[in-house]
Amino acid sequence: MTAHKNAIGELRSGTPATIIRPMPQGPGSSRKMMIGMPRRVQSPVRSPVSKVGGEPVGLPAARWPTCRQCGRAMDFLFQLDLREPQHLSRGYRMAYAFMCRGYTDELNGIQCQTWVSEKGANRIELVERPDAIVAACPPAARCWPEFELQFFEADRRPKARPIPLLRIRKAAMKRTRGDEPIVASISDKQYARANPPPEMVRLGGTPNWVQDDETPSCPRCGGPMRFVAQVGAMVEKQPFERAVESVSLPFGSEGEAYIFLCERECAPNSTYFMWQTT
Numbered sequence: 001m002t003a004h005k006n007a008i009g010e011l012r013s014g015t016p017a018t019i020i021r022p023m024p025q026g027p028g029s030s031r032k033m034m035i036g037m038p039r040r041v042q043s044p045v046r047s048p049v050s051k052v053g054g055e056p057v058g059l060p061a062a063r064w065p066t067c068r069q070c071g072r073a074m075d076f077l078f079q080l081d082l083r084e085p086q087h088l089s090r091g092y093r094m095a096y097a098f099m100c101r102g103y104t105d106e107l108n109g110i111q112c113q114t115w116v117s118e119k120g121a122n123r124i125e126l127v128e129r130p131d132a133i134v135a136a137c138p139p140a141a142r143c144w145p146e147f148e149l150q151f152f153e154a155d156r157r158p159k160a161r162p163i164p165l166l167r168i169r170k171a172a173m174k175r176t177r178g179d180e181p182i183v184a185s186i187s188d189k190q191y192a193r194a195n196p197p198p199e200m201v202r203l204g205g206t207p208n209w210v211q212d213d214e215t216p217s218c219p220r221c222g223g224p225m226r227f228v229a230q231v232g233a234m235v236e237k238q239p240f241e242r243a244v245e246s247v248s249l250p251f252g253s254e255g256e257a258y259i260f261l262c263e264r265e266c267a268p269n270s271t272y273f274m275w276q277t278t
């Protein structure tokens, strides 16, 4: 695994992060869409920043939500900073996304419908002033492997740069054992360039719908909602059999989750969380 981590480190240092400009206007005024790429953390995140997995930082433990359908503690999925690098909310700094595991109670004909907000089987918790307190994952809930997010302007994200065929041929010629994969002879730098992390998070801009456009109205006031973020299930591929640490969030088969906030931010729970899959 060390080799892979080194490879990602080189990728990061070779790719300057976007300069964040101040945005004096209201939320959503910037049309620039930010793309978040995941990177496995070396040690647990202990500050209220955007991340996937781990335990929520900045959310009071008493606010850990339970599913309205089955009454179980929901699983924590990810948290998003609503001010940096994109100004997405006037009143709130952080959004925490939770979802029930989607239990089916066949005897009573109940299924926790996690893919829409109104069934109470998923939840966005908004926090105005997060502190650095970590809410421990309750025994009944699940927390995913933790990834931090590195944001790029959409048109400046690292692109895959294929490994030249000549290099692959040379690597193949170097092989001494029949069971050694060719990729073992390709440098970590080349491998990282050929396999940049997947586009996992989209902040602002417009949603990229997997199915039909299902932009909701505010469940509290009925008014228009602002698109805040899209988060992919992120199934990391493993080309050339090189091991890659990966995680897959439960949005169907490589589905996408969408988060909306009431344009007026009319209530602390004026949010909508849904997911679509193919």
Ligand SMILES: [Zn+2]
Pocket: 067, 068, 069, 070, 071, 072, 100, 101, 102, 103, 112, 121
């Ligand atoms: Zn449930």
Ligand SMILES: [Zn+2]
Pocket: 218, 219, 220, 221, 222, 223, 262, 263, 264, 265, 266, 267, 270
């Ligand atoms: Zn509203």
